[in-house]
Amino acid sequence: MAKQRHNVAFVVGSVLGGAIGAAVALWKTPITGQDLRGKISGLGGSAQTSVSQVAASAAASVKSTSSSVGGGSRDASCKITHKTNVVLGYVERAMAPIVGVKLGHTANHGGSGTAGGTTTPADSTVTGSAPMNSTSGEPRSSGLGHAASTSELLTPAQIAETEVETTAVGNYTPFPAYRNQVTRSTSGSIDC
Amino acid sequence: MGKLAAKTKFFVYGLLIGLLFAPRKGDETRKELLSWISGTVQETVHNVTGGAQGSADNASRS
Numbered sequence: 001m002a003k004q005r006h007n008v009a010f011v012v013g014s015v016l017g018g019a020i021g022a023a024v025a026l027w028k029t030p031i032t033g034q035d036l037r038g039k040i041s042g043l044g045g046s047a048q049t050s051v052s053q054v055a056a057s058a059a060a061s062v063k064s065t066s067s068s069v070g071g072g073s074r075d076a077s078c079k080i081t082h083k084t085n086v087v088l089g090y091v092e093r094a095m096a097p098i099v100g101v102k103l104g105h106t107a108n109h110g111g112s113g114t115a116g117g118t119t120t121p122a123d124s125t126v127t128g129s130a131p132m133n134s135t136s137g138e139p140r141s142s143g144l145g146h147a148a149s150t151s152e153l154l155t156p157a158q159i160a161e162t163e164v165e166t167t168a169v170g171n172y173t174p175f176p177a178y179r180n181q182v183t184r185s186t187s188g189s190i191d192c
Numbered sequence: 193m194g195k196l197a198a199k200t201k202f203f204v205y206g207l208l209i210g211l212l213f214a215p216r217k218g219d220e221t222r223k224e225l226l227s228w229i230s231g232t233v234q235e236t237v238h239n240v241t242g243g244a245q246g247s248a249d250n251a252s253r254s
Contacts, residue, residue: 017199017204025210
């Protein structure tokens, strides 16, 4: 019985509250319900449009930036790599006699009594021909070209002028051992 | 407290529904309501007083 009265009171109270709220809204509303619904839907549509426009513009800007950065970075990295190789070539040539390494030789070179193969006098000039096997006299493949002499190693500036090539990044003196490995374009620039 | 909370809750629901589905503005609603009320009152008064006036006129003629 008490519960039933409670339920009835609840229903009456809720209906009364809703009716009073509706009456207040109808009495005081500044615009019609249709206009209000249109404004709410318009806000959502304009927000959606603005969000999509912002997203599209952001995507376009990111794409253009990435393409410009990618192209520029590729050229920059190519130039940096080329210059680094030039510097390393000079360092290698300068350090080789100090360290006691004969450039162009590898540990696989065979020879009597020496791990590095047959020794070549430091002052001797080695041409572009392949090193000869000491026992058979046959040409032995060094894999990297001829071995540079000390004069070549220590005085790269004395190399013949014809060997100096002008490239897009400046004068480049190819290291003799790696000469054949450098790819050159028809214009004379170095290709990365 | 529970009943008060329920009434408050349904008051808010009614407010929202009234705002979303209001047929006209609040000013127009008030004007129309007041005009309707005034018209109804005048008609009622007229009906009441008019009947009394009519009977008075009939009594005077007779």
